Amino acid sequence: MDKLLEVKDLAISFKTREGEVQAIRGVSFHVDKGETLAIVGESGSGKSVTSQAVMQLIPQPHGIYKRGEIWFDGQQLLGKTEKQMQRIRGKEIGMIFQDPMTSLNPTMKVGKQITEVLHAHEKMSRQAAYRRAVELLDLVGIPAPEQRFHQFPHEFSGGMRQRVVIAIALAANPKLLIADEPTTALDVTIQAQILELMKDLQQKIGTAIIFITHDLGVVAKMADRVAVMYAGQIVETGTAEEIFYDPRHPYTWGLLASMPSLDGQGGKLASIPGTPPDLIRLPKGDAFALRSAYAMKIDYKEEPPLYRVSDTHFVKSWLMHPHAPAAIPPEAVARKRRHLEEVYDHPVLVES
Known part of the structure; x- marks a missing residue:
């Protein structure tokens, strides 16, 4: 498919009295025409800053574009004047x-x-x-x-x-619609109506959607592809099928396992231990290592590269190294996926 939006190696920081907050650290992704990309992660992972960067809404002068490119429909957005962006916002x-x-x-x-x-x-x-x-x-x-x-x-x-x-x-x-957690403030019944509305409108007018959320139930209903963000980086990206049926990053496992089950059959509610890292004083190596039960010595020394699982599935974890020990996702991951299938009707994926 044709790429409508392509973000390449985007890095954004914010100046504060305590130091420089490294909010976005080398983020790359794309959105094809007519598709839905979900960006998921905890609060503070960089989801909203990424969307604001696309719209050129990063507050100045405290916000700093360190590096990167943002291409939309063949034009480079970084470097455009405010007047030029006003013609794109709302229209494009x-x-x-x-x-x-x-x-x-x-x-x-x-x-x-x-x-x-x-x-x-x-x-x-x-x-x-x-x-x-x-x-x-x-x-x-x-x-x-x-x-x-x-x-x-x-x-x-x-x-x-x-x-x-x-x-x-x-x-x-517009050719692209960015929805920044549009259903968080609504009750579940209205949330379902809004999601159905957005899917219906997308089919009618063909608008591409970036859906920003922390709710993987919403992702299962809406997304064609998923980008999982942690500490200002995309740590796993793939099709919705790959993320739900073959997740590879421990953080993705944690997000899936921590989903509540409304039927009461999901067992004890799982959680991801610890807290996200300080983006002013980032730890050496993998930013998720201190919270991961699968961390190895190298995770505390070097940042992992991005490993290719398939043409559409990429994972930023040392567990993907050929010499890494085998790691099996917790049973809660499969259990919560089965719950999603029951809620949204098998399979959990949207129709292509």
């Missing part, structure tokens, strides 16, 4: 943020917030923008869109506000 790349109430202007009617995007990027007349806004509200499943057009954000429920945010993000038919 849309973004859905985590909390819809903070994304929307509480003093402005929701219809006006949609038509602003249409006026800015599509140069529509007032009447044409109104008709398109009503169509978008209807498209994202908001009843009585003509009436809702004239209402304020506080008159909508949390799920309906998130639908408005999605309508704004889709207003100019």
